[in-house]
């Protein structure tokens with residue numbers, strides 16, 4: 001039995017997730033008179049906005065995923081636990097997590113849930129095998145392997161049809177991630193890989209960006225969306241809108257166009273960036289508290305980001321549904337900090353009924369399209385619903401600067417800056433290594449766990465005979 005247990009009589013704050021919501025909430029509690037336990041199923045804090053650069057060989061995964069316990073090492077009131085939270089008991093005030101066979105039950109006085117969102121395949125979960133999403137480092141490395149692997153296989157093929165299939169890359173979903181991925185695959189094939197093969201010409205690779213919606217980058221509005229589309233087309237990316245994916249397999253996809261006709265695209269390497277589904281932990285909260293979920297499974301929290309009947313339980317980040325708050329890093333950061341501040345206010349004797357509603361400060365949004373090109377939208381202070389919009393080189397520089405600021409760790413910033421310098425000035429990419437495990441491990445693990453068909457253990461860690469860590473509630 002392991003027992004990394006805070007033994008003080010201070011209130012115990014448990015945070016689920018080490019993403020933007022969870023980490024920034026924990027950091028906000030650094031000097032508070034509480035014990036904090038942050039539980040996450042990954043050891044790192046992942047900077048998702050730059051995942052596409054890992055997938056396309058510009059930067060290494062470590063640069064955007066520093067270890068959470070290292071970030072928080074000087075924060076003495078905080079401990080970090082690795083574990084997949086599979087049960088939240090609101091009445092019993094415990095969170096239960098699993099690491100391999102080890103079950104850990106952690107009591108809480110306050111709970112901040114920031115477990116984020118996953119890719120949504122809109123009910124077609126089997127698509128995941130053929131078109132990985134872009135949510136985790138595993139996804140990014142797997143995609144890097146699939147992209148480079150397709151070129152390698154094409155080099156070995158003398159069959160024109162097979163080669164065309166291998167050199168056709170389809171990105172499904174024309175939101176920011178899809179636009180970034182399509183642009184970078186095209187740049188990689190046209191610039192970085194140019195001249196590196198003998199049997200194929202990588203610049204002949206076809207990159208298709210496809211979406212069921214009628215526009216590229218819908219959240220950025222028509223004008224910026226059209227600019228981004230024009231830039232992509234100039235680079236050679238084919239844009240197919242009003243095109244709904246109805247089937248996906250190893251060799252390609254079935255697409256239904258607006259006029260009802262269906263067609264097939266032969267493509268071995270597909271990327272899915274079309275939708276999100278909030279963490280399934282939201283469902284447990286709904287069952288126990290009656291809180292509603294929206295269509296993406298996000299929790300319709302109260303104005304103070306808590307859930308009905310449980311003012312000490314907050315849901316923040318991509319898991320929360322709050323009008324006017326998009327699923328972006330700033331929404332999660334501000335939500336996490338708000339929840340931490342509400343807990344700190346309680347320590348000073350304030351009651352939950354005194355809380356001011358959460359208010360989101362929109363700092364604007366950006367997306368890169370290609371080297372030297374991005375789109376940017378920033379609200380104009382004092383002018384409601386008016387936004388300053390720009391695109392091109394200066395927006396791209398703004399994107400680089402802003403993302404560098406939010407990267408955690410000086411050394412990560414420096415490494416990233418050096419890699420950007422080489423990637424953007426010489427078009428060379430330093431991170432083109434691929435291993436067999438990166439490409440196949442996720443699928444293999446999925447098959448393994450399906451074979452084991454392990455039921456989620458029933459709550460009582462002790463009675464399940466598993467090792468447990470009981471954290472004393474104060």
Ligand SMILES: Cc1cc2nc3c(=O)[nH]c(=O)nc-3n(C[C@H](O)[C@H](O)[C@H](O)COP(=O)(O)OP(=O)(O)OC[C@H]3O[C@@H](n4cnc5c(N)ncnc54)[C@H](O)[C@@H]3O)c2cc1C
Nearest residue numbers: 017018019020021041049085115116317318327328329332
């Ligand atoms: C590819 C991509 C690009 C993006 N680009 C941008 C951008 O340019 N600008 C922008 O503002 N936003 C961007 N976003 C959105 C932004 O990254 C998210 O809004 C933000 O990460 C949400 O923060 P979060 O803390 O809610 O969730 P996340 O950052 O997703 O963190 C969730 C955490 O919960 C943990 N977790 C999940 N389930 C469990 C469980 N059951 N038990 C324990 N731990 C669990 C995970 O390990 C992780 O640590 C992008 C997202 C993606 C995927």
